[in-house]
Amino acid sequence: MSQALTQLTAKDFASDQETRWCPGCGDYSILAQVKKVLPTLDTPREKFVFVSGIGCSSRFPYYVNTYGIHSIHGRAPAVATGVKMVRPDLSVWVITGDGDALSIGGNHLLHAIRRNIDLKIVLFNNRIYGLTKGQYSPTSEMGKKTKSTPMGSVDFPLHPISVAIGAEATFVARSVDVHVKHLEDVLVRAARHKGTAFVEVYQNCNIFNDLAFEYAAGKDTRDDHTVILEHGKPLIFGKNRDKGIRLNGTAPEIVQLGGDIKEDDLLFHDERAPEPTLAYLLSRMHHPEFPEPLGVFRAVQRPTYEALANQQIATARAQHGEGTLEALFDDGETWVVN
Amino acid sequence: MSATTAASAAANKTVKTLELDEIVVRFVGDSGDGMQLAGTQMTNTSAVFGNDVATLPDFPAEIRAPAGSLAGVSGFQINFSSHDIRTPGDQVNCLVAMNPAGLKSNIADLEPGGILLVNEDAFNKVNLQKAGYAANPLDDGSLKGFRLFRVPLDKLTTEANKGSSLTSRALGRCRNFTALGLVYWMFNRPLDETLRWIDAKFGKKPEVAEANRNALKTGYYFGETCETFIENYKVPKARITPGRYRKLTGNEALAIGLVTAARLAGKDVFYGTYPITPASDILHQLSTYKNFGVLTFQAEDEIAAMTSVIGAAFAGAIAVTGTSGPGIALKAEGIGLAVCTELPVIIINVQRGGPSTGLPTKTEQADLLQAVCGRNGECPVAVLAPNTPADCFNMAIEACRIAIEYMTPVMLLSDGYLANGAEPWRIPDEKSLPHLKVTHPAQKNGESEFLPYKRDAKLARPWALPGTPGLEHRIGGLEKEDVTGHVSYDPENHEHMVKTRAAKIAGIAKSLPKLEVLGSPQGGDLLVIGWGSTYGAITTAVERCRAQGMDVSSVHLRYLNPFQQDLGDVLKRFKRVLCPEMNLGQLSKLLRAEFLVDVKSLSKVQGKPFMVRDIVTAIESMMKGNNGR
Structure with missing residues (x-):
């Protein structure tokens, strides 16, 4: 029997498996927020499917008591695509990491996003390979010294939000593992979006890349180094909310509010802009030069892949009638031998 | 006129x-x-x-x-x-x-x-x-x-x-x-x-x-x-079995067979694939069957094609991917996941000349060992091979039967010759087709929990579909404890699981028909054994040689893993065994390893099928050698 939705709580989504992330890992917080969000989505527990690839984050499905597939490295978006196409009624989530999604699985991520298939993709970005014990990842900063790069890495990093926007994402957002309330809100928005929802979560790996996002996570630093995006509102940040982002030509700049500069002079966020130009510009604001935007960068509507694919089946049935074996066999030229 | x-x-x-x-x-x-x-x-x-x-x-x-x-x-x-x-x-x-x-x-x-x-x-x-x-x-x-x-x-x-x-x-x-x-x-x-x-x-x-x-x-x-x-x-009309006929290529027959199997199972086909010669026509054909509920997915690559099929199988579809040899190489890891998660998927390999890109439009049978052995770990899958273009219809249904009954990936080995070659196909009576029984559990099979790896008599695990209340479970590529499906690194459990997966595939043999020996089933001088598309040339050659009085018989394998149960007995009834293949002797290697029989390989790797005379010549030479003893 399906449990009455109103009765479900985070506890109902806890599996009987012992969680095996390192103590202090940012993954715990993300798991807790997801378990808090799921009961609020008016979806029965049996209709959730969590699909992951390989990496620390990808152990996630074992820790939620829903249907789940812990698949292979980088392929979760493709596995999830198969599930969602066959069963559009299911709520399908992809849990992935920076290596899983952007290195070995980069191709699948791009194509899932461009198809706008209704998957909730949550990318835990810790800018390091954790499960293989500390090699640099495609989001590691240039010059990163790790076990595999003792003299520093020599490749330029990818920025997940920019990648997603470049792949024509209809929903793109960012949050931080320890910003409990913000993360919860972003996950709810993602869950309610119809189409691919891409969420980057800054996640601390306290073993191999501790404090990588401390500027965005730390209570003392985060107000000055992040800016919360709100649709229709100006970009204001700082402990005293006295700084803002203004456009200078096509480039953002930090300005001090007060004096000549008013709120109306600032850049106003528009997550629904049909063109992704603004969202992309925001995705290029990096620490330490800029406060890094958190929240929903882009949220637009476009038909979903699974809906269009299944609509073609409905159309074909309406045009030609439900296929029968007789019609299948007798199609084309046939002849009778007596 | x-x-x-x-x-x-x-x-x-x-x-x-x-x-x-x-x-x-x-x-x-x-x-x-x-x-x-x-x-x-x-x-x-x-x-x-x-x-x-x-x-x-x-x-x-x-x-x-x-x-x-x-x-x-x-x-x-x-x-x-x-x-x-x-x-x-x-x-x-x-x-x-x-x-x-x-x-x-x-x-x-x-x-x-x-x-x-x-x-x-x-x-x-x-x-x-x-x-x-x-x-x-x-x-x-x-x-x-x-x-x-x-x-x-x-x-x-x-x-x-x-x-x-x-x-x-x-x-x-x-x-x-x-x-x-x-x-x-x-x-x-x-x-x-x-x-x-x-x-x-x-x-x-x-x-x-x-x-x-x-x-x-x-x-x-x-x-x-x-x-x-x-x-x-x-050329007068042929005396062939009465009935309604239609011309089919192997690729067409596969497409029709898959849709038929899905109907027989009360399900819909999901075909996830990436275009590749000579398999693309299967996609083209299936994409015209939307009113049969067929979902086709042209994936971004071979790997996505394979893994999307795993998701589709988990969600309850007749999940199929099709490709040629280079694509199978890319799918290998995904096939491993399907073996570990024990999901029913069909993998079609329309073989072409290799290695690498090889001869894209030419035929070859050199992916047999890849099909049987080509994955990391002990990773068995069922392997079938149709022997004529029209037989692709039958074997597509058979592949679905085995996949569903045994909850396993099944590899179907066609080749360029079968794929593009055509022959008349007698349209079957719907009543003569097998019923493919599918059951999805609705209730927990344990005392208080659902046990995704609790097996039936055939060692198959239950196919529980997402959306079923109370049966929430997780599967994946990590080794799991038998019965519960929990992740397990226990050494004894691992060995037990490896052996169980092997035993499940071996057990498929119990459901297979007996071999049909053409010629002298009781045994004799020479047995010609082949598999897949060499059927026509081998059978014709053996009939010709028998007409000349030679004591030669043939048997043709459509099941490569597992072999039919009586294969060992059949082989031992003959003094000598000849195995023509469009590779360097892959089946003969398997037969030698499995049955300790001195199989002589007849190889042809020219991107072209055997001529009847190639095989007749080899038979004649073998017969002379035999007589000379």
Whole structure:
């Protein structure tokens, strides 16, 4: 029997498996927020499917008591695509990491996003390979010294939000593992979006890349180094909310509010802009030069892949009638031998 | 008009019509010359007329190689007969060459004294040079061993369409139908079938339809009236099992078989794939079956194709992916996941020449060991191989049966020869088809929990679908504890799981039919054993040798993993065993390893199927060796 939705709580989504992330890992917080969000989505527990690839984050499905597939490295978006196409009624989530999604699985991520298939993709970005014990990842900063790069890495990093926007994402957002309330809100928005929802979560790996996002996570630093995006509102940040982002030509700049500069002079966020130009510009604001935007960068509507694919089946049935074996066999030229 | 009336209308000359059992015709020309189309029309016409047919299309990997070059030659061979045939024929009786390159690369296959129809208009200096002819072979006497007919195909086609609004280039494209018309006269084929096809195909372009009709008829009349043609041939209808028939290629048969299997199981097909020669036609065909509930997914790559199929199987579909050898290499990790998660998926490999990109349009059987062994870890899957184009229908259903009954990936090994070759398919009575029983649990199978790896008598685990309340569970590629499915690194459990997965696949053998031995089931001097598409050549060769009194038998495997239960016994009843394969001896290696039998391998790796005579020669040589002992 399906449990009455109103009765479900985070506890109902806890599996009987012992969680095996390192103590202090940012993954715990993300798991807790997801378990808090799921009961609020008016979806029965049996209709959730969590699909992951390989990496620390990808152990996630074992820790939620829903249907789940812990698949292979980088392929979760493709596995999830198969599930969602066959069963559009299911709520399908992809849990992935920076290596899983952007290195070995980069191709699948791009194509899932461009198809706008209704998957909730949550990318835990810790800018390091954790499960293989500390090699640099495609989001590691240039010059990163790790076990595999003792003299520093020599490749330029990818920025997940920019990648997603470049792949024509209809929903793109960012949050931080320890910003409990913000993360919860972003996950709810993602869950309610119809189409691919891409969420980057800054996640601390306290073993191999501790404090990588401390500027965005730390209570003392985060107000000055992040800016919360709100649709229709100006970009204001700082402990005293006295700084803002203004456009200078096509480039953002930090300005001090007060004096000549008013709120109306600032850049106003528009997550629904049909063109992704603004969202992309925001995705290029990096620490330490800029406060890094958190929240929903882009949220637009476009038909979903699974809906269009299944609509073609409905159309074909309406045009030609439900296929029968007789019609299948007798199609084309046939002849009778007596 | 029909051939009968046309033939009776032949005036002014006496034409002698000879009756033959079997004819092999090959059309050759540039890859843009429409040779595949001409061959297909000839096939349809002969099949509908009532002959048995077998075909061998042969085309280059390049879509349009330089015109007139040897690399650009495209061919289509058809064997039609008044008796049961199983191969497209060893030797060509009639070669239709549209240009010098086609002639040069195919003349060796024409029988001495065979009919050679050439488009003399194409034998100009440039084309001769491109084909590497120093002198025009039509004039230098080098073709005197054949019955050469020089036909001005270009001129005939143009003259037949005087006043047409089409460009001369567009008219030129009709010359394959002029050639076809002449061949129809030569072999007493009715025109109706092709005329109907032209009308259906070019209904919206009446001037193109008209030009093609004119070309076809002109070719036919040319045979009827031109004085050089004093003899033609007829091949009576074949005595084949009564019923309704349809011509199918192997790829078409696979597509239809998959949809049929899904219907029999009360399910829908999900086909996740990435375009690759020679498997893409399966996708093309399935994408027209949307009103049968078929979802096709053209994935971003082979890996996504494979893994999307795993998701689709988890969600409850008849989940299928199709590719060729290079694609299987990319899918290997995904197949491993399907083995570990024990989900029913079908993996089609339409084999082509390898290694690497190899020979994309040519046939080979060199992926057998890849299919049986080609993954990390102990990773068994069921492996099946259809033996004729029409058998692809049966084996598609059989693959689905095994996948569902045993909750396992099943690999289906077709090849380029089966995929593109065509034969008549007797449309089955729906009642004769197997019922594929699928059960999805609705209740927990443990005391208080659902146990995803609790097995039935066949060692299959339950197929619980997402959306079923109370059966929430997680599966994945990590080793798991039997019964509960929890992640487990326990050494004893791992060994138990490895052995259980192996035992499950081995157990499939209990559900397989007994082997059918052609010849002497009780045993004898020589057994010829093969698998997959070599069936026609092997069977024909063995029948011929038996007719000459040789004690030779054959058995053909459609199940490669596991083998049928009686295979060991059958092998041991024969003094010697010969195994022809289009590889360097992969099945013989497996047979030797499994049964300690001294199998002699007969290899052919030329991108071409075996000729019957290849196998006859090997049998004769083996028999001599045997007698000499």
